[in-house]
Amino acid sequence: MGKTFAEKILALKSGKESVITGEIVTVSPDIVMSHDNTAAIAKKFKQIGIDKVKHPEKIVIPLDHCIPAATEKYAANHKEIREFVQEQKIENFYDINIGVCHQVLPEKGHILPATMILGADSHTTTYGAFGAFSTGIGRSEVASIWATDKIWLRVPETIKINIEGEIPPGISSKDIILHIIGDLGADGALYKAVEFSGKVIREMDIGGRMTLCNMAVEMGAKIGYVEPDEKTIQWLVARTNKKYEIIKSDTDAKFEKISDYDISKLEPQIACPHTVDNVKPVSKVVGTKINQALIGTCTNGRLEDLKIASKILHGKKISSGVRLLVFPASMEVFAQAMELGILQELVKSGAVIMNPGCGPCLGAHEGALAPGEVCLSTANRNFKGRMGCKEAEVYLASPAIVAISSLYGEITDIRGSLK
Amino acid sequence: MSIQGKVWKYSDDVNTDVIFPGKYTYTITDPKEMAFHALEDLDSKFAKEVKKEDIIVAGRNFGCGSSREQAATCLKYAGVGAIVAKSFSRIFFRNAINQGLPLVQCKEAVENISSGELIEIDFEKGKLLCKKGIFNFPPLPESVLGILKDGGLIPYTRKILKIKKGE
Numbered sequence: 001m002g003k004t005f006a007e008k009i010l011a012l013k014s015g016k017e018s019v020i021t022g023e024i025v026t027v028s029p030d031i032v033m034s035h036d037n038t039a040a041i042a043k044k045f046k047q048i049g050i051d052k053v054k055h056p057e058k059i060v061i062p063l064d065h066c067i068p069a070a071t072e073k074y075a076a077n078h079k080e081i082r083e084f085v086q087e088q089k090i091e092n093f094y095d096i097n098i099g100v101c102h103q104v105l106p107e108k109g110h111i112l113p114a115t116m117i118l119g120a121d122s123h124t125t126t127y128g129a130f131g132a133f134s135t136g137i138g139r140s141e142v143a144s145i146w147a148t149d150k151i152w153l154r155v156p157e158t159i160k161i162n163i164e165g166e167i168p169p170g171i172s173s174k175d176i177i178l179h180i181i182g183d184l185g186a187d188g189a190l191y192k193a194v195e196f197s198g199k200v201i202r203e204m205d206i207g208g209r210m211t212l213c214n215m216a217v218e219m220g221a222k223i224g225y226v227e228p229d230e231k232t233i234q235w236l237v238a239r240t241n242k243k244y245e246i247i248k249s250d251t252d253a254k255f256e257k258i259s260d261y262d263i264s265k266l267e268p269q270i271a272c273p274h275t276v277d278n279v280k281p282v283s284k285v286v287g288t289k290i291n292q293a294l295i296g297t298c299t300n301g302r303l304e305d306l307k308i309a310s311k312i313l314h315g316k317k318i319s320s321g322v323r324l325l326v327f328p329a330s331m332e333v334f335a336q337a338m339e340l341g342i343l344q345e346l347v348k349s350g351a352v353i354m355n356p357g358c359g360p361c362l363g364a365h366e367g368a369l370a371p372g373e374v375c376l377s378t379a380n381r382n383f384k385g386r387m388g389c390k391e392a393e394v395y396l397a398s399p400a401i402v403a404i405s406s407l408y409g410e411i412t413d414i415r416g417s418l419k
Numbered sequence: 420m421s422i423q424g425k426v427w428k429y430s431d432d433v434n435t436d437v438i439f440p441g442k443y444t445y446t447i448t449d450p451k452e453m454a455f456h457a458l459e460d461l462d463s464k465f466a467k468e469v470k471k472e473d474i475i476v477a478g479r480n481f482g483c484g485s486s487r488e489q490a491a492t493c494l495k496y497a498g499v500g501a502i503v504a505k506s507f508s509r510i511f512f513r514n515a516i517n518q519g520l521p522l523v524q525c526k527e528a529v530e531n532i533s534s535g536e537l538i539e540i541d542f543e544k545g546k547l548l549c550k551k552g553i554f555n556f557p558p559l560p561e562s563v564l565g566i567l568k569d570g571g572l573i574p575y576t577r578k579i580l581k582i583k584k585g586e
Contacts, residue, residue, distance in 0.1 A: 024562055036445055037487075043448075047573050049582035066445055073446050122486040122510055138488040138514040140572040147576055152562055186432050187480035191509050220480060222509055275432060362441035362485070383436035383484060385460040390440075 002250025004158040005225050006193040009133045009247055013116050021256075023155045031110055032058055033119035034142050035101050036065035039080035041120060044143035053088050053146040060092040061085060062104045067096035067357045070365035099330025099356035102126040102214060102298035107332050109240030113228045114247040118142075118151065123298050123380065125217045129209035130236070131228035131246060136217065156222045157256035158249070159189055162198040165264035170414040172308075173208030174300060174378065174398035176200070177215045178269035180261065182279025190220030192256065195249060200263060201226055206235045207302045214299050215380050218276040268414055271396035274384040282401060282413045290395075292375040293318075293406035296327025296354070297361045300378035300399050303333050303342075309403035310342040312417070313349035319409030324351040325367045327359040351406075363388030376402050376411060420521075420568075421541040422500040424472040427465060428534035431478035435485040435511065437461040439493045453489050454496035465497075472500035474540070476532045479504070482511020491515040501540055503547065505529050516563055517572035523547060528554035 003011075003018065011018050014025035034041050038061050045053070053059060061081065069075035078096070085093040098104050102123055105111050113131035117124060120142045127134035137151065145151050163176060181188070194216045201209065213224030226232075228246045236244075249255075267281035295301070295309050306328060318324050326346055328334040334356055337343045343353050360367035361379045363386055369375055371391035382394035397405075400414045437460040439453065447453055458465040475481075475494065481504040482490055491514040494502070502515065503523040515522050521542055531551040532538060539548040547554045559567065569575040 024560055040448065044573055048577050048580065050580065071446070077445050120486055122484065124486075136486040136510050138486055138491075138510060138517055140488060140517040141513065144572050144576040147580060186483055187506060187508075190480060190506060220483065220508060275434075277432075362444070363436075364442055364445065368442075381436070381484065383434045385440045385442075386436050388440075388442050390460045 001254060002252035004193065004249045004253040004255065005195065005247055006133065006156050006158055006223065009114060009116065010153060010155050019155045021155050021157045024152050025155060026150050026152050027116060028149045029118045029145065029151065030058065030115040031060055031117040032142055032145050033060045033101060033105060033117060033121065033124065035062055035121060036077060036081070037120050037139055038084065039077045041139045041142045042080065042084040044140055045146050048143065048147050050147055054149045056088050056090045059090045059146065060105060060110050061090060062094035062098055062101045063096050064100045065358045065362065066364045067355065097331055099332070100298045100301065100358055103301065103329035103333065106130060107239065107330055109242065112236070112240065112242060112244035113232065114245045118145065122217050123214050125221060125224045126210050126214040126298060128213035128216070128224035129206060129226050130232055131226065133223055135223050154191070156191055156193045158193040158195055158253070160195045160197060160255045160258045162258065162260045163196065163200040163263060164198045164260065165200065165262040167200060167263060168266060169418050170268060170400055171263070171266050172398045172400060173204060173211040175266060175269045176263055177212045178271050178279050178396065179263070179266060181215065181219045181277050182269065182271070184219050186219060186275060186277040188219040189216065192221055193223045193225060194221040195225045197227065202229065205304065206231060207304050211299055218380060268398060268401050270401070270411065271382055273382055273393040273395065276380070276382060276396065282411065285395070285411050286413055288395070288411040289374060290322060290376045290405060290410060291373040292367065292369065293322055293324045293402050294327070294360065294367065294375060294377040294379065295399050295402050296325070296329060296359060297379040298329060299380040301327050301329030301333065303336050305378065305399040306333070306337045306342050306346070308399045310345040312400060312403040312414070313407065314345055316349055316407055318350040318406040321409045322406050324406045325354055325359065326351045327354045328356050330356050360387050362386065376405050378402050420543055421539065422472050422474070423537065423539045424474040424500045425470065426474050426476050426532055426534055426536050426538055427469065428532065429461065429475065429477040432480045432483055433461060433477050434483045435487055435490040438482065438490040439487060441485065444487055444489060450492050450496040453493035457493040457497040469497050469499065471498040473498060474500055474538060475502045476529055477502065477504040478529065479506045481507050483508035486510045488514045488518065491518040491520055495520045503528055503532070503540070516566050519567060519571035521567060523556050525554055525556040528556070
């Protein structure tokens, strides 16, 4: 019987010949990521009673959740992190001018196929787009790994999701993953490894694969995974000189379930308030008035996302009732978008260009909503209170849908303007 | 290890944003203050009225969403003695254990418990006693139970590193 990617890598990282699903193994991760929560983690680390982290070279810390600091309290938090990084000689620290963790780690060459990345952030699943095993953990766990270099993990069953067909015009990876989450539900892949495969995935660029793996956690998945291919290798060439291997599921591996999707007739998809699995085709919500439109975050703040938005907004003005906020996912994306004239286009259309970071996605600062307001966002969560106000509503969609809707002040089907 | 407490019952997919809103994640650092905001966006009565050892009973996928550990911390410091659910989101499951907050996964029990009733849980025996009867649940794996018994992951880590004290 063959093995899945998850079984193979957990055997490798726990130093065992082989493991079976359900088994609990102890592993040493390759990378441990934390962000603005690092100060709180450092306090827990000190409570353990030791002074030095075991492997400073494994630690990566980007600041992104509330940058630049919104208040004195956030500023003090950042200051504690900078001091901790100095004290522990942590070299891979990215201050407020670099970007969102899930964009920055791949850009800076920290993510390699067949490595294990654990992060104090639920969307750590993103790095499965590069064939890595990556998942979210809690603050105490990061502190404990800093001290011991060890953590327990359960070997997950794997669900394979085959995506076939031709991507229709106006449809992106965001629509595909929203459709799958709507279909399987918020716990449809609870504790499972989710392996995305099929023709559509092979043809999909790395950014699209990152969007899929980023949102795998919204159906409860432990990891998302895409088998590395020539596209992955090409992407990595520009980022790192480090050697890596590639681990794939065997062709006769035992999957718990195989789900097939043909997306040839897929409509743009919208996640409606207040759960990510409350997904409807755009035709059901067209005309819903919006106050704010947001393009960015770790889900859809990449260059290709901004390109799509600027193409749609080119030469047009956003609706007078709408605030359009654009958060490039990293400073690299910001600089490229500037050089290509994308940011200029967006500004001419009435967008506010924000600095790379998480922005209002989790309601901490920048662009919070007022009671009764509606935001259409490219982010990954729309829970009640998510953007700072429990009387506000958040809809999730692709960059194309958010861009076209900002022109009309209401949720709009992109396909109308493609004809 | 057993507890008795009053039930606060909720439905499926109770997410971390309604348990502990994201806007507080970096501004509130004292666990006792976190407790004042527990379940703030789901049930405004909860934080004011919850008593020590009260038990949350919920549907599927409890704690879905963010990895924020404060979602478990705020419930623990609000006095919650255990959470019984049909299933738990994986990071919340880990966070609760790591905070020394016991979890029981038992679909049948959830379907038979009403809000406000008094229930009793024996974690060692894997038994839950409520008005409608006794329900059995599988005990947690040994390695996970060890963390719970030590009062959470930080004291557990301190123990395995054999550090006597450290604050």
